[in-house]
Amino acid sequence: MNCSDAIENREVDELFINLDPIQAGGRLTADAMKAVLSYGDGYSVCDNCGKPFRLDTIQKPPLAQFHADLASFLGMDAARLVPGARRGFLAVTHSLVSKNEPVLLTEYSHYTEFLAVEQVLGKPFEVMADSRHIITPDAVAERIEEVIRQEKRPPSLLFVEQVDYQYGNIHPVREIAAVAHQYDVPVLCNGAYSVGIMPVSGKDLGVDFLIGSGHKSMAAPAPSGVLATSSEWTEKIFRTTSITGDQTKRSFGLKEVEMLGCTLMGATAVGMMASFPHVRERVNRFGTQVAYANKVVDALLSIEGTEVASEYPRRHTLTRMNTNNSFDRVAKKHKKSGYFLISALREQGITGIIPGSTRIWKMNTYGVSDRQASYLARSFQEIARNNGLSVG
Amino acid sequence: MNCSDAIENREVDELFINLDPIQAGGRLTADAMKAVLSYGDGYSVCDNCGKPFRLDTIQKPPLAQFHADLASFLGMDAARLVPGARRGFLAVTHSLVSKNEPVLLTEYSHYTEFLAVEQVLGKPFEVMADSRHIITPDAVAERIEEVIRQEKRPPSLLFVEQVDYQYGNIHPVREIAAVAHQYDVPVLCNGAYSVGIMPVSGKDLGVDFLIGSGHKSMAAPAPSGVLATSSEWTEKIFRTTSITGDQTKRSFGLKEVEMLGCTLMGATAVGMMASFPHVRERVNRFGTQVAYANKVVDALLSIEGTEVASEYPRRHTLTRMNTNNSFDRVAKKHKKSGYFLISALREQGITGIIPGSTRIWKMNTYGVSDRQASYLARSFQEIARNNGLSVG
Structure with a gap:
């Protein structure tokens, strides 16, 4: 089956164990798939929309309850759906950061955070990680002091990743936030x-x-995505419109300026809501997922010359491997060069590693079963052995 | 079937002829439904993403071609997908309008246009429609002159709806744009x-x-949604990032600032692309759809006291009816009051009119078949007759 003449059907997750770093946590649940069909039309969520005509107040489908549940799930006071995390970043920078004001980011800040700062013409300052690839509270304090010296004011905002996209390391956000707050720097x-x-x-x-x-x-x-705030910031970030038409004298009720009114509709909103009960439950099984990740990483580490670049033992399923002295040695002599690894993996029904990578590469085992984790572990070792690397 | 425990399945378009004004043109095609299942995962479009790592350059699925096709379909020089038209409005106001600068809108401007102006702290001025509910080039010229007198500068931007959401009237955009350009006012x-x-x-x-x-x-x-520009504006609106990390010296390639990098992924992007061949074809059958709309409106006009508030004969399928002197007279005496109309319609398998409305209400017949148009026409007349209104 093709989606249409020009669009081939995608079957990556049907045919492979997919280790793609960014895809692992986003795979739709079966309930989300039902939802995207049933609520595929965008305005399908508007069938029963009434005053104040806002997504977060719709009762049927139960979007109002979903918003409240999300805030509670996140341990925050208010939550809104946004078209991707990046639009949440922008809502915050646009509300808090004026032109030329300093903003603190980190060595591991995602490019969308930088773009959210660039849109409001903020001035970015980075906090560098320590040798363990961890952003420390001390480094944050130091950089805030530097910004104050240089800019004569503290940063208007600090971005910090709880888990970074480079190493999948868990950073001490609580301690970092405490330090930032000593300088009255709000923390995203x-x-x-x-x-x-x-x-x-x-x-x-x-x-x-x-x-x-x-x-x-x-x-x-x-x-x-979801943007959640503490009560202190709710009014500022989710401020309602005050613009009026100069001739018609129209005003626009309780529409929220940064949200541009309603944000997600149909498939995105209801898909997210349909997955939510599963998501709320699965976070409690994270320990098991981390154990599986460690099983795979340990198997990789048993291959001579292989190192893990991320913190170890793993505390997250996203992991950065260093196989400069193992798989890359093979690649140098292999007729498929660096592509030998993805090719061998695909023969075993595994995909998601960047094709050609044999030096530094990332994988995310999130969502695998115990059996799949064992299979992954064996497969990596087998590929190593088949290519003359010793496995100990 | 339910989507999940808490979410009832939606069957509005399966069980009814749906006249909802905002839903008619957004119903997914069968190809789009296949696409949202196959490409439901957001990052599914990233399987084959390479340099410069941008949505509009991905070859498989054929998003690069889709972007080029979209620009050509719209008769514009460049096109980008955006998370809803409103995010397109914002990309333009954010690029063109500074604080306190005047922006021209119209009596029929959508609230999201106002919010896009409010976000950048622009100053809104409205052009009012004439007695036929049409925005005229003369009115635009007059208002530009007024703005220049009052603000000592022309508006930074003019918003104009090609078809407004209130009456579904078609406005003379070409003539309006010509007038605005005489004052060097860019036209959205x-x-x-x-x-x-x-x-x-x-x-x-x-x-x-x-x-x-x-x-x-x-x-x-x-x-x-889609944001398309003429070549004159492409560089400004789709300007690429120039921000850098002060410590890492990172920069972010060809990511576009206003787009915040990639915009739509998975279901939204591929769903839109899967529907596109159908959409490109269906616009050529618009005349037939307008004929069907007129068939339904004519039937309504045959009911004593009924008026059409939109321009007539209809040139678009979205229509505003005035039944103050017909259905609303019935409502005043009916035991279901204003709800008699939607109730009677639903008995006939028709929905989408705001429940309780019997004075001024909107409908959109877009997408109906000839037979459905005739059925709608007969149904409205039958409901009128059954409630003591004469049909001539």
């Missing part, structure tokens, strides 16, 4: 790899903003 | 009810920006 926690994957409480972390990605980690269609 | 044409419904050429209209809504009129999942 990017939960793109944590919200929907592991238990996350914004209150426990003490952050002002907690943002999750629907299509990265909440088994939701794209573009989707 | 809101094609939310035209792009994907009727043939639209931005070049013919002479507009600088043409924006369409995927979920309103292109049979695509929400949030989706």
Whole structure:
């Protein structure tokens, strides 16, 4: 079956164990698939929309309840759906950061955070990680001091990733937020790899903003995400419109300016909502998923010359491997060069590693079963052995 | 079947002829439904993403070709997918309008246009329609002159709807754009009810920006839309990032600032693309759809006291009716009061009119068949007769 003449059907997750770093947490649940069919039309969620005509107040389908559940799930006071985490970043920078104001990011900040700063013409400053690839509270404090010295004012905002996209390391957000707050710097926690994957409480972390990605980690269609705030910021971020038509004298009720009115409709909103009961439950099984990740990483580490670049033992399923002294040695002599690895993996029904990579590469085992984890472990070792690497 | 425990399946379009004004053009095609299942996962479109790592350059699925086809379909020089028309409005206001600068809108401007102006702190001025509910070039010229007198500068931007959401009237965008350009005012044409419904050429209209809504009129999942520009503006609106990390010295390649990188992924992007061949074809059958709309409106007009508030004969399928002197007279005496109409319609398998409305109400017959149009015509007349109104 093809989707249409020009669009081939996609069967990656049907035919393979998929280790793609960004795809693992976003695979739709069966309920989400039913939802995208039943609520595929965007305005399908508007059948029963009444005053104040806002997505987060619709009772049927139960979007109002979903918004309340999301806020509670995140340990925050208010939550709104957004078209991707990046649009959540922008809502915050646009509300908090004026032209030329300093904003603190980190060595591991995602490019969308930088673009959200660039849109408002903020001035980016990065906090560098330590040798373990961890952003430390001390480094944050130091950089804030530097910004104050240089800019004569503290940063208007600090972005920090709870789990970074490079190493999948877990950073001490609670301690970082405490330090930032000593300088009155509001803290935005990017939960793109944590919200929907592991238990996350914004209150426990003490952050002002907690943002999750629907299509990265909440088994939701794209573009989707959630922007949650503490009560202190709710009014500012979700401020309602005050513009009026100069002739008609029209005003626009309780529409929220940064949200541009309603944000997600149909497949994205209902898909996210349909997956939510599963997501809420699965975060409690994160420990098992981490154990599976470690099983695979341990098998890789048993291959001579192989190192894990991420913190170890793994505390997250997204992992950065260093196989410069193992698979890349093979690649140098193999007739398929660097492509030998993805090719051998695909023969075993495994995909998701960047084709050609044999030096530094990432994988995400999130969502595998115990049996699949064992299979992955054996497969990597077998590929190593078949290519003359010793496995100990 | 339910989508999940808490979410009832939606069957509005399966069980009824649906006249909902905003839903008619957004119903997914069968190909779009296949696409949202096959490409339900957001990052599914990223399987084969390579340099420069941008949605509009992906070859498989054929998103690069789709972007080029979209620009050509719209008669514009460049097109990008956006998470809803409103995010397209914002990309333009954010690029063109600074704080306190005047922006021209119209009496029929959608609230999302106002919010896009409010986000950048622009100053809104409205052009009022004439007695036929048409925005005229003369009125636009007059208002520009007024703005220049009052603000000592012309508006930074003019928003104009090709088809307005209130009356479904077609406004003389080409003539309006010509007038605005005499004052060097760039023109954004809101094609939310035209792009994907009727043939639209931005070049013919002479507009600088043409924006369409995927979920309103292109049979695509929400949030989706298209922002197209003439070559003069491409560089400004789709400017690429220039921000860098101060420590890592990272920069972010060819990511576009206003797009925040990639915009639509998975179900929304591929759903829109899967519907596109159908959409490109259906705009050529718009004349037939307008004929069906007129058939239904004529039947309504045959009911004593009934008036059409929109221009007549209809040139679009979205129509505003005035039944103050017909259905509302019935409502005043009916035991179901204003709900008698929707109730009677639903008994006939028709829905989409706002429940309780019997004075001024809107319907959109877009997508009906000839037989359904005749059925609608007969049904309205029958309901009128059954309630003591004469039909002539």
